[in-house]
Amino acid sequence: MSVMLLIEQVLNGLQYGVMLFLMAxxxxLVFGVMGLINLAHGSxxxxxxxxxxxxxxATGSFWLGLAASLAAAAAAxxxxxxxVIRRLYDRDHLDQVLATFALILVFSEGTRWLFGSFPLYxxxxxxxxxxxxxxxGIEYSLYRLAIIVAGFAVAAGLFWLIGRTRLGVRIRAGESDREMIAALGVDIRKLYTVVFALGAALAGLAGALVGTIQSVQVGMGEPVLILAFVVIVIGGIGSIKxxxxxxxxxGMTDTLGKVLLPVAFGTVMDASDATAIGSALASMLIYILMAGVLIYRPQGLFGEAH
Amino acid sequence: MNLLKSTAAAMTALALAVPAQAEDVKVGMITTLSGGGAGLGIDVRDGFQLALKLAGTDGVELIVEDDQRKPDVAVQLADKMIQSEQVDVLTGIIWSNLAMAVVPAATAQGKFYLSPNAGPSALAGARCHENYFNVAWQNDNLHEAAGAYANDAGFSNSFIMAPNYPAGQDALAGYKRFYEGDLAGEVYTKLGQSDYASEIAQIRASGADSVFFFLPGGMGIAFMKQYAESGVDIPLVGPAFSFDQGILQAVGAAALGVKNTSQWSKDLDNAANRTFVDAFQEEYGRLPSLYASQGYDTANLLLSAMEKADVADQDAFRAALKEADFASTRGDFAFNTNHHPIQDIYVREVIQEGDVFTNKIVGVALEDRGDAYAAECNM
Structure with a gap:
């Protein structure tokens, strides 16, 4: 295991991590501010x-496409x-899960109808x-490097937005006491729409950035959604940090686990067994991590205890 | 009296119609028509339907369903087709894990299964069945050929990679069966994986002189695109699945010059293949892939057996299938004792024709290759 390989894998882990951050x-935000479980986030x-x-x-320009992804996801x-969602804030979580799951089906079939079921590239x-x-002397894909930079830039922007702007103040206020800020004259319905559109735009951006190196297909959001839920459970619900x-x-645990576990097992058993067991265990690693965090801090690393 | 006459006539007509109906064969096709593996299923289906259309027969009733590459969905579809649709023949499955879930149960219930693609080793050896015919290949075959080619090309330190499912394990076993050099690394990926950054980093660090990979459908497209972006330039070797017509169009120039192994190529020079390639392009407006040729051959095998025997007479129908008396797009084609093909496997090179990327044959990797499991099969 050379240092170069390790550094490249750390970069891969960072890239994976920032993409998950855009989703999460x-x-x-939606979960923290509105108390809503949105399964349709992957859509x-x-x-x-x-x-x-x-x-x-249609236009031949990736950059126009990227702008369109932000606009389309925010609009959607x-x-x-x-x-739909506005009617669900006062319902319990089961109703929200049911309704947003229905939205997944609507989005998936709608997209299949528009674009067909064959993946786009x-x-x-x-x-x-x-x-x-x-x-x-480390060689690395420029595009993946750009994703890392873009992800951290978005993160910095979000911290600024939440921590330093009037909108951010309202979002934080809405999170801690929605009746009070409504009583103070803030249009809470509009605020919710804005927060939801903001979260959607970030998800759309992540989809476009990842779709470029992978493939664009119906149902691509659901595997990422599951990981995004793992992320917010680990991080604490409602906390951007x-x-x-x-x-x-x-991102790091998954990427490094996939590489290091087979190597670690390889020291005590033969190569094919080590690969099989190592990769099987690596795919469980993030859930083990989640379980560990929940035992240590049930509210998540940065969540507030209720 | 008139009434009696016409009733009698009608009954005679009905009685005459019965044998003709009994010759009809109901075929259930379970294949992947959505998601990252859709290209393979669509090609198999289109090739199959093209053969039926060219034969001008209406004796085959075809039901097509999408398995979404999910074993549970495939099992449900098979149950439905066997129990409520009462099909005679099942076909269409692309993925070996789905084939393992469906085929043993279907053949145990007395249905014929003609595989247009998946050929897991388990079904070629001890768990072979008299009603199971594989028209494509045993999974190991193209990988064995790739191993043989790697020796010829002078590669001696390969990095090998495949998804962790039955066909992936067969792939690496097949490559290693013929390849004589060392292994720089051996990696199993997740089936349906779309990001290969971690594997590419391992390839870069491995010091390999060649990369053998088996990643069919969307997985191959994602890997090839990311490999091209990564700056790693170790030569790639693979089975045709990693460089089929669908993958090449999405990957483009990055694949030019790559060698891959296949039992079929569009430039194979025989009458059946010329007819197939021309008719496919005319019908669907794109070049056929090897999957399409396999679907086409499967349908022609079925039609050849229908001419000789009634599907209700299972023994006769099975014997007719076993003869493989049809004009294959691959040229010579025969069934081994385990009902898997004996055929030549070629080395192809990725080339550009106009603005289309495709393959041309540059040599023969293995001649009249059967498979490694036939001896374990007692039928």
Missing amino acids: AGLT LYMVGAFACAGVAA GALVEVA LSVPEVLSGAVTLPG GALVGALLV
Whole structure:
């Protein structure tokens, strides 16, 4: 196990982590501020990816596609909030799960109807294609590096938004006492729509960025959604800081676990067995991590105890 | 009196119609038509339907259902087709884990299963069945050929990688059966995995002189695109599944010059193949893949057996299938004792024709290859 390989895997873990953060940030805001479990968050990720693929194919520009992914996911989010989600805030979690699961089916079938069931493929834009040599002689994909930078930039932007702006103050106020800020004259319904659209836009951005190196297909959001839930449970529900730390922790654990566990088992058994057992255990690792965090801190790393 | 006459006539007509109906064969096709594996199922289905159309027969009633690459869905569909649709023949499954879930139960219930793709080792050896015919290959075959090719090309330190499911394990076993060099690394990925950053980093650090990988459908597209972005330039070797017509169009120039092994190629020079390639392009407006050729051959095998025997007479129908008396797009084709093919396997190279990426044959990797499991099969 060389140092170069380890550093490259750490970069991979970071890249995976920031993508999870983009998904988890919206989920944790919606859960924290509105108390809503939104299973359809993965569908918004898919909407962003398809909007990017569709616009990039039509115009030939990846950047227009990226802008379209933000706009389409935010618009879809706002629409869904006004049409469906708004009616669910006072219901219990089971009703929310049922309704948002129905939304998954609607989004999936709708997308299948529009784009067909065959996956779409995006190309990495010319400026970001190929590999770069980092200090120390490590070669790494420029596009993945750009994802890491973009993810941290979005995280910084979100911290600023939540911590330093009037909108952020209202969001935090809405989180701790929604009746009081409504009584103070803040239009809480509009605030909820804005928060929901913001979370949706972040999910759509993640979908477009990941869709570019993987594939854009119906149902691509659900596996990511499950991980995003793991992230917010680890980080603490409602906490952006928790989402960031949780996402990086999950990204690192998963990536490094997949590499290091087979090597570790390889020292005590033969190679094929070590690969089989190592990779099987690696896929459980993030859930073991979640269980460990829940035992140590049931409210999550940065969650507030209720 | 008139009434009596016409009733008698009607009854005679009905009586005459009965044998003709009995010759009809009901075929249930369970295949993958959505998600990352959709390209394979769509090609098998289109190839199968093309053969029926060219034969001009209406004796086959075809029911097609999407298994979404999920074993539980495939099992439900098979139950429905066997119990309520009462099909005579099942076919269509792409993925070996789905085949393992469906095929043993279907053949045990007295149905014929003609595999247009999956050929897991378990079904070729001890668990072979007289009603199970594989028209494509035993899973190991193309990988064995890739191992043989790697020796010829002088590779001696391969990094090998496949998804962790029956066909993936067969793939690495097949490659290692013929490949004589060392292994720089051996990695199992998750079935349906879409991000290969971690594996690519391992390849980069492994010091390998070649990478053998088996990643069919969307997995192969994702890997090839990410490999091209990564700056790693170790030569790739693989079975045709990693470089089929669907993958090449999405990957583009990054795959040019790569060698891969296949039992079929669109430039194979025989009458059946020329007819197939031309008709497929005319019908669907795209080049056929090996999956399409397998679907087409499966349908033609079925039609050849229907000409000789009634599906209700299972022994006669089975014997007719076993003869494999049809014009295969692959040229020579025969069934081994375990009802798996004996056929030539070729080495192909990825080339560009106009703005289309495709394969051309550059050599023969294995001649008249059966499989490693036939001896374990007692039928």
